[in-house]
Ligand SMILES: NC(=O)N[C@@H](CC(=O)O)C(=O)O
Ligand SMILES: [Zn+2]
């Protein structure tokens with residue numbers, strides 16, 4: 001195959017940041033995707049519909065001239081999110097989901113949920129109005145090994161949550177384990193998952209063998225090959241429960257290449273190309289369109305994009321660095337490497 005034409009994809013999990021950082025990264029996604037679910041973990045986080053409105057305006061203002069990219073906004077769930085805020089969010093038409101970060105689980109999650117029991121009324125409202133809950137699924141207890149945090153979350157938080165709120169729409173975000181794949185497969189149709197390109201392409205050896213490579217460090221952390229295999233099988237299976245969410249998470253080079261480096265892989269500049277590499281590796285390029293462009297909008301109850309995009313088989317080199325906020329630079333994942341597919 002030398003070229004693939006598919007319905008334009010959307011990114012169902014994206015970090016755009018704010019201010020100068022936003023201005024330096026938004027065009028990469030706008031070039032590839034029709035829409036993206038925008039993560040609310042700013043400092044301070046986006047906890048109200050009013051803040052989501054204002055953030056959406058800043059994103060639109062940062063878009064390249066003529067772009068019709070549509071940011072789909074989310075609210076950051078806290079211990080104190082009132083049910084009324086959920087209703088306001090749904091009524092706004094611009095907020096498409098609410099994001100659960102367990103407090104302390106990941107970048108900018110300090111205001112996250114300390115105990116999901118504090119959120120019962122808000123979650124009950126989401127279930128009632130049909131606003132999906134997006135979940136960073138890791139426990140944060142210090143005694144739980146970082147490689148086990150997703151599996152333990154399923155048992156302690158996710159499974160009980162779904163029993164308590166059987167109609168709630170849930171996206172298990174950026175899943176990284178065979179445990180999560182099986183859990184989502186066996187759950188009802190209102191439970192889906194996003195999978196990143198980096199978790200489809202890499203295991204923890206890529207991050208740790210031959211020297212520690214901070215650009216591969218993200219949360220949930222890369223797991224062993226057995227888990228990557230399960231993720232690749234799920235993504236390429238044709239199941240509508242699995243769809244594209246890059247979790248592209250920009251951090252300045254100095255914040256990654258550091259004695260205490262930030263979690264997050266910056267994949268937006270070559271997102272679709274990276275997914276194509278993974279699907280080709282599985283011998284399932286024909287399943288890319290469903291995963292990238294159909295399953296997400298179908299789950300969210302939105303129309304599929306009407307435009308098409310084309311990938312051509314053509315080697316191109318990802319730049320070593322790209323300009324970032326305040327005169328700094330950012331290093332995309334696979335910087336300096338040659339990729340076999342290129343979006344035209
Ligand atoms: N994935 C990451 O490693 N980092 C994300 C946060 C997140 O999605 O958990 C970020 O905002 O930098
Ligand atoms: Zn996360």
Ligand SMILES: [Zn+2]
Pocket residue numbers: 013014015039247249
């Ligand atoms: Zn994320």
